[in-house]
Amino acid sequence: xxxxxxxxxxxLGLLAERTPHPGPTLNALxxxxxxxxxxxxxxxxxxxxxVVVLIFAGVVASDRxxxxxxxxxxxxxxxxxxxxxxxxxxxxxxxxxxxEVYRGLLDGERAYVPAGAQGYPFTNGGPLTRIFKSKAKPxxxxxxxxxxxxxxxxxxxxxxxxxxxxxxxxxxxxxxxxVTVRGTDDVRQTATRVAESVRAxxxxxxxxxxxxxxxxxxxxxxxxxxxxGAQFKKDxxxxxxxxxxxxxxxxxVTVRGTQGIQADGAVAVLDGSVWVTVQGAASVEELVKxxxxxxxxxxxxxxxxxxxx
Amino acid sequence: MTPSFDDFVAxxxxxxxxxxxxxxxxxxxxxDVVQEVLLRAQQKWDRIxxxxxxxxxxxxxxxxxxLSWRRRRAAKDVALSMTTLESVTPPVADKxxxxxxxxxxxxRIAKLPRKQRAAVVLRYYENYDDSEIAQMLGCAExxxxxxxxxxLATLRMEHTPEPAGVGSRLGxxxx
Numbered sequence: 001x002x003x004x005x006x007x008x009x010x011x012l013g014l015l016a017e018r019t020p021h022p023g024p025t026l027n028a029l030x031x032x033x034x035x036x037x038x039x040x041x042x043x044x045x046x047x048x049x050x051v052v053v054l055i056f057a058g059v060v061a062s063d064r065x066x067x068x069x070x071x072x073x074x075x076x077x078x079x080x081x082x083x084x085x086x087x088x089x090x091x092x093x094x095x096x097x098x099x100e101v102y103r104g105l106l107d108g109e110r111a112y113v114p115a116g117a118q119g120y121p122f123t124n125g126g127p128l129t130r131i132f133k134s135k136a137k138p139x140x141x142x143x144x145x146x147x148x149x150x151x152x153x154x155x156x157x158x159x160x161x162x163x164x165x166x167x168x169x170x171x172x173x174x175x176x177x178x179v180t181v182r183g184t185d186d187v188r189q190t191a192t193r194v195a196e197s198v199r200a201x202x203x204x205x206x207x208x209x210x211x212x213x214x215x216x217x218x219x220x221x222x223x224x225x226x227x228x229g230a231q232f233k234k235d236x237x238x239x240x241x242x243x244x245x246x247x248x249x250x251x252x253v254t255v256r257g258t259q260g261i262q263a264d265g266a267v268a269v270l271d272g273s274v275w276v277t278v279q280g281a282a283s284v285e286e287l288v289k290x291x292x293x294x295x296x297x298x299x300x301x302x303x304x305x306x307x308x309x
Numbered sequence: 310m311t312p313s314f315d316d317f318v319a320x321x322x323x324x325x326x327x328x329x330x331x332x333x334x335x336x337x338x339x340x341d342v343v344q345e346v347l348l349r350a351q352q353k354w355d356r357i358x359x360x361x362x363x364x365x366x367x368x369x370x371x372x373x374x375x376l377s378w379r380r381r382r383a384a385k386d387v388a389l390s391m392t393t394l395e396s397v398t399p400p401v402a403d404k405x406x407x408x409x410x411x412x413x414x415x416x417r418i419a420k421l422p423r424k425q426r427a428a429v430v431l432r433y434y435e436n437y438d439d440s441e442i443a444q445m446l447g448c449a450e451x452x453x454x455x456x457x458x459x460x461l462a463t464l465r466m467e468h469t470p471e472p473a474g475v476g477s478r479l480g481x482x483x484x
Contacts, residue, residue, distance in 0.1 A: 004461060004464055005461070007411065007414045008414060008418065008429060008464065009433045009434070010411050010414070011411045011414035011418060012429075012430060012433055012434040014412070014415060015331050015415055016330065016434070018330060019323065019327040019330045019339070020326060020336040020339065020340055022322040022326055024340060025340050025344055025347075026322060028344050029318070029344055029347055032348055033351065200337045
């Protein structure tokens with residue numbers, strides 16, 4: 001064996017030493033198998049329900065068929081497509097009783113608050129733990145140097161909008177990862193423990209609540225699976241779909257084939273069980289057109305809201 | 310007697326992860342590949358579990374998954390980096406004088422075309438002969454020899470002494 005071949009063997013042996021622990025793989029496998037079993041059950045149930053509905057609908061509708069109206073709101077419903085923006089990183093430890101309330105799909109952000117917290121506590125200074133990624137290292141001047149799983153990391157605490165201190169911890173994995181913690185007894189210790197537990201094994205592929213011309217909602221939040229909102233920004237417009245009313249008052253306007261509301265720089269319409277709202281510096285026609293182009297998922301995946309690990 | 314899928318996973322997940330890590334040069338991708346393969350293997354376990362060597366079958370699935378995965382992800386593939394590796398497994402101080410050379414070789418192996426890399430791994434890590442590699446990759450033995458010859462030529466050609474600065478960069482992760 002020549003020198004190059006010997007070096008290859010040694011290099012591959014070195015690489016083999018870096019084999020990841022099987023724990024995350026086994027956990028992910030367990031989760032996916034469970035999901036598959038649930039899916040089979042759901043498909044079977046849905047199939048039976050569909051058969052019943054089709055038989056019933058066939059009987060009822062056979063003598064009163066009407067051609068579909070292309071402007072009908074139902075025409076904007078689409079078959080669900082998995083998100084093209086999977087969440088790569090996930091914490092494997094969180095403070096006791098925390099549940100997920102926010103996902104920002106562009107920067108892999110996931111935010112968690114104590115179970116039972118009302119409203120949208122991640123915006124009002126309440127206890128919060130969140131992770132997200134960035135491409136560049138933030139300015140860590142004056143931060144303390146620590147280590148996360150043997151990698152260089154930086155941490156600092158500051159008095160922010162929370163009553164107590166907020167800790168921010170950053171380190172470089174495949175991306176620059178950030179952990180922010182506020183509202184726990186020892187934010188520094190909590191942030192370190194959360195960071196130590198973060199793995200790139202999430203691969204969460206959820207169904208986006210809505211898409212606009214093929215582009216999916218990039219932020220989803222809520223306090224429970226039945227109380228949620230989702231947003232997509234396309235300058236100068238902001239499109240939101242939410243189970244909550246946007247609280248807009250104004251004049252009637254036809255949106256998505258039904259009566260909606262037009263106000264200064266916004267249109268909103270209740271479509272089924274969700275409000276579709278478009279706001280921004282654009283003409284009413286453009287706002288209405290954008291609202292009409294929104295494609296809603298018939299069964300948005302919000303089951304993760306409020307759920308913990 | 311056919312082993313249960315759970316017993317198979319308990320016994321083989323670490324060897325499969327090790328093989329996938331060497332094959333992909335990326336522990337994260339290795340985890341993904343092994344997950345995908347085991348999920349598929351579970352669905353067909355009645356058949357796979359009854360073959361003579363289920364682990365060899367699943368290993369071949371890992372190889373194929375790596376080759377096709379790489380094709381699917383080619384546009385957003387991330388080159389091997391120390392940070393990728395260290396994010397999963399913290400670096401361990403290595404005091405041998407070969408350390409830098411092995412790292413440099415690793416970087417070069419990671420840049421090889423996927424089939425060449427798979428052939429190199431099967432030859433120099435798994436110690437397979439040409440016919441076994443051909444069977445694993447689904448190609449002729451001549452093609453295997455060609456892959457390995459080209460890979461060696463590339464690795465040999467690029468095998469030049471490392472600049473002094475590399476060691477100091479590696480040292481950063483050990484502090």
